[in-house]
Amino acid sequence: MRIKSFRMLKRYAAVTCIIPVVLTVLLVVTGSSIAAEVLKVGILTPLSKTYAPIGQQVRWGIELAAKQINAQGGIAGRQVELIFEDSEANPAVATQKAEKLFQKDNVDFLTGTVNSGATLAVGQIAERNNKLIATTVSISGKITGSGCSPNVFRVNAHAGMQANALANWLAGQQPGGQVYYIGPDYEMGRNAVASFRKQAELNKLKSVGEVFAPLGNNDYSPYFGKIRSSRPDILYTSVAGNDTVRLFSQLNEYNMLKKLLVIGASVSVTSQNITAMGNNAENFVTVSGYSPELDTPANKTFVSDFNAAYQSNPDLYGADSYGLLWLYKAAVEKAGSSSTEAVREALEGLTWDTPQGQKIMRAEDHQAQADLFVVKVKGGKFVILDGVAGDIAIGKDTCKHF
Amino acid sequence: MDIIQFVLVPQILNGLTIGIAVVLVALGMTIIFGLLDVINMAHGEFYALGGYLAISLLACGMNFWVTLLAVPLLMLPVGYLTERFFIQRVFHSQDRHILTLLLTLGISIILQDIFKLGYGPNTLRVQMPISGGTEFFGVFLPNYRAFILVTGSLIILGTWFLIYKTSLGAMIRASAFDKEMAGSLGVPVRQIYAGTFAFGVALAGVSGVLLAPLYSVFPTMGHDFILMAFVVVIVGGMGSLVGTVVAGLLLTQVQSISSLFISPALAEPLVFSIMIVVLIFRPQGLFGKIGTG
Numbered sequence: 083m084r085i086k087s088f089r090m091l092k093r094y095a096a097v098t099c100i101i102p103v104v105l106t107v108l109l110v111v112t113g114s115s116i117a118a119e120v121l122k123v124g125i126l127t128p129l130s131k132t133y134a135p136i137g138q139q140v141r142w143g144i145e146l147a148a149k150q151i152n153a154q155g156g157i158a159g160r161q162v163e164l165i166f167e168d169s170e171a172n173p174a175v176a177t178q179k180a181e182k183l184f185q186k187d188n189v190d191f192l193t194g195t196v197n198s199g200a201t202l203a204v205g206q207i208a209e210r211n212n213k214l215i216a217t218t219v220s221i222s223g224k225i226t227g228s229g230c231s232p233n234v235f236r237v238n239a240h241a242g243m244q245a246n247a248l249a250n251w252l253a254g255q256q257p258g259g260q261v262y263y264i265g266p267d268y269e270m271g272r273n274a275v276a277s278f279r280k281q282a283e284l285n286k287l288k289s290v291g292e293v294f295a296p297l298g299n300n301d302y303s304p305y306f307g308k309i310r311s312s313r314p315d316i317l318y319t320s321v322a323g324n325d326t327v328r329l330f331s332q333l334n335e336y337n338m339l340k341k342l343l344v345i346g347a348s349v350s351v352t353s354q355n356i357t358a359m360g361n362n363a364e365n366f367v368t369v370s371g372y373s374p375e376l377d378t379p380a381n382k383t384f385v386s387d388f389n390a391a392y393q394s395n396p397d398l399y400g401a402d403s404y405g406l407l408w409l410y411k412a413a414v415e416k417a418g419s420s421s422t423e424a425v426r427e428a429l430e431g432l433t434w435d436t437p438q439g440q441k442i443m444r445a446e447d448h449q450a451q452a453d454l455f456v457v458k459v460k461g462g463k464f465v466i467l468d469g470v471a472g473d474i475a476i477g478k479d480t481c482k483h484f
Numbered sequence: 485m486d487i488i489q490f491v492l493v494p495q496i497l498n499g500l501t502i503g504i505a506v507v508l509v510a511l512g513m514t515i516i517f518g519l520l521d522v523i524n525m526a527h528g529e530f531y532a533l534g535g536y537l538a539i540s541l542l543a544c545g546m547n548f549w550v551t552l553l554a555v556p557l558l559m560l561p562v563g564y565l566t567e568r569f570f571i572q573r574v575f576h577s578q579d580r581h582i583l584t585l586l587l588t589l590g591i592s593i594i595l596q597d598i599f600k601l602g603y604g605p606n607t608l609r610v611q612m613p614i615s616g617g618t619e620f621f622g623v624f625l626p627n628y629r630a631f632i633l634v635t636g637s638l639i640i641l642g643t644w645f646l647i648y649k650t651s652l653g654a655m656i657r658a659s660a661f662d663k664e665m666a667g668s669l670g671v672p673v674r675q676i677y678a679g680t681f682a683f684g685v686a687l688a689g690v691s692g693v694l695l696a697p698l699y700s701v702f703p704t705m706g707h708d709f710i711l712m713a714f715v716v717v718i719v720g721g722m723g724s725l726v727g728t729v730v731a732g733l734l735l736t737q738v739q740s741i742s743s744l745f746i747s748p749a750l751a752e753p754l755v756f757s758i759m760i761v762v763l764i765f766r767p768q769g770l771f772g773k774i775g776t777g
Contacts, residue, residue, distance in 0.1 A: 129605065130600065130605055130704070132702075132704075134605035134606065135605065135606050135607070137605075138605065138606070267747070267748065267749040293748065294747060294748065294749065295748050295749075296748060296749050296752060298708050299748070300699050300708060300709060301498075301502050301698070301699070303501075303502075303629075304495060304498055304499065304502070304739075304743050304744075304748075305743065305748070306494070306498075307492075307494045307495050307498075307744070308491060308744060310491075311491050324606075324607040324700070327607045327609060327700050328607075328698075328699060328700055331609065331612070331697075331700065332698070334612075335612065335617070335626040335628065335629070335698075336617065336624060336626060337617055337624065337626075354606060355606070355607060358606060358607045358608060358609045358700065359609065360609065360611075
């Protein structure tokens with residue numbers, strides 16, 4: 083009996099002496115975490131479904147930038163933490179996950195949205211939560227045009243900028259050529275076709291027809307009859323992701339790749355789907371804000387770092403997503419704070435370095451101004467045919483909301 | 485003339501190849517429904533599994549034609565075991581419809597994630613085994629589509645022959661009509677159930693291989709394709725072979741030809757409205773079940 087209670091006393095003493103130790107450890111841990119609170123960046127990007135290949139590049143680009151920034155001591159002394167969510171390229175899913183990232187994870191900044199519809203919807207949620215977002219992929223003109231928001235930024239070129247440059251090049255190659263348009267039936271697909279069509283017609287090219295197939299369409303051959311009977315010289319496509327793989331292999335099946343000059347939006351052929359397409363993507367021409375073939379020291383370092391980390395070449399999305407985190411770093415450090423108002427003010431008019439050169443974030447509509455390149459697929463690579471200066475391509479500011 | 489040669493005839497031919505593809509996928513589903521009274525929500529993923537098995541076998545250096553035979557054979561044990569180990573566990577419960585629906589839905593989600601983990605989210609392409617095309621009177625038909633048209637029709641006819649003209653088929657139909665009676669007459673009902681499920685799954689697998697060169701292989705391929713197959717099964721009369729073929733060819737023609745005149749995005753709602761009309765006026769579908777008549 084005595085022995086038993088003595089033992090209990092001993093155990094009690096052991097427990098009581100552990101408590102202050104635990105408390106001290108806790109204090110030190112929380113203390114140090116308060117001293118260098120992490121900056122949370124939410125990445126809401128399609129990790130599954132048809133746009134997964136694009137989301138993969140976004141993820142790689144951001145992760146590489148975060149790794150390099152954290153190794154250099156972070157943003158203004160704070161480490162960057164990335165929180166990923168799968169948007170499934172579906173605006174309904176994206177809005178739910180965006181609420182979760184803002185409300186529950188309390189992210190300081192959000193990026194990664196691919197589908198233009200999702201970017202527009204998430205932009206509204208950002209406005210309500212008083213947070214900033216940026217897209218590195220969405221090309222709908224609406225995002226920094228009629229649907230612009232003080233809380234939304236874009237670092238990539240939009241459809242109008244691409245269309246300007248591509249139509250200019252095309253008019254020089256095939257003056258008066260007949261163009262047929264094919265796109266996925268949603269915001270981006272229709273917007274890309276509409277803006278290219280406008281520019282093509284301004285450049286005296288003839289439009290002979292257009293068709294919009296549902297997103298994730300399996301078989302494009304039902305539209306080929308209409309295309310053939312319109313007798314176009316040029317096929318413009320804004321079909322993207324896995325859908326492009328099917329479109330091109332079916333065009334090849336019906337012997338149409340040989341007869342047509344196929345051009346399109348930069349989202350159509352990317353380094354992620356190009357391997358799945360084999361020879362079918364040869365000679366495809368597009369305008370892009372980036373090519374891994376770019377011959378500058380900054381890009382060479384970026385490409386070799388990217389290859390070392392992921393055994394794959396970066397594409398436009400990888401490069402733009404990589405560049406975005408450096409823009410955010412520059413803005414937070416310039417602002418000296420991560421508050422929404424301060425960072426917004428710092429971002430407006432900011433000039434920063436990216437693998438493809440210097441970019442300027444235009445204050446009036448939050449659209450980045452950058453040089454563009456006309457590129458052609460040759461031997462599975464994007465070969466640069468021509469360059470277009472950023473200030474010519476960007477066009478007028480059409481944003482009226484701020 | 486231009487419109488007939490360039491648009492209408494190719495459109496009908498195209499619709500026919502897509503129709504055969506849809507019927508092939510729907511066929512296994514309809515047999516499983518007709519016999520087991522189980523709506524197999526995982527059927528699309530078994531179709532995808534066929535595509536992925538083909539990718540793996542081709543990567544091992546196997547020839548496409550061998551793959552086309554090997555994949556359905558590999559799918560047979562998969563289907564058999566799925567029926568014995570999963571479906572049978574809930575088959576005799578009161579809420580069989582709901583439980584099997586949820587069970588197969590669960591299997592479909594798991595399979596989709598396995599594809600994503602094992603093969604990555606990107607599209608994988610299968611090289612076209614027959615290239616080129618044939619042109620007659622200005623109408624162009626790719627050779628591989630012609631091959632699908634013929635092979636698909638043969639598979640459909642073979643299935644019909646098996647179910648309606650052989651003694652095994654008679655046992656299947658008897659088990660579907662009245663399993664107690666069939667059992668008491670010596671039909672091995674449990675083996676028939678598992679075997680038929682395996683056969684349906686193998687049909688999905690062979691469709692996966694056949695269509696891989698056309699539609700490529702990616703994790704959600706089954707999910708994207710199965711909706712149309714579902715509509716076909718419902719309109720044709722759940723469990724009717726003839727109904728599946730008729731509804732499959734009819735609905736894909738509607739979709740194909742209507743997309744000439746209306747926006748393709750509206751062609752899909754049109755097909756679904758046909759399904760709703762059929763459900764309202766003829767809820768049993770256009771034709772009857774396997775076990776009846």
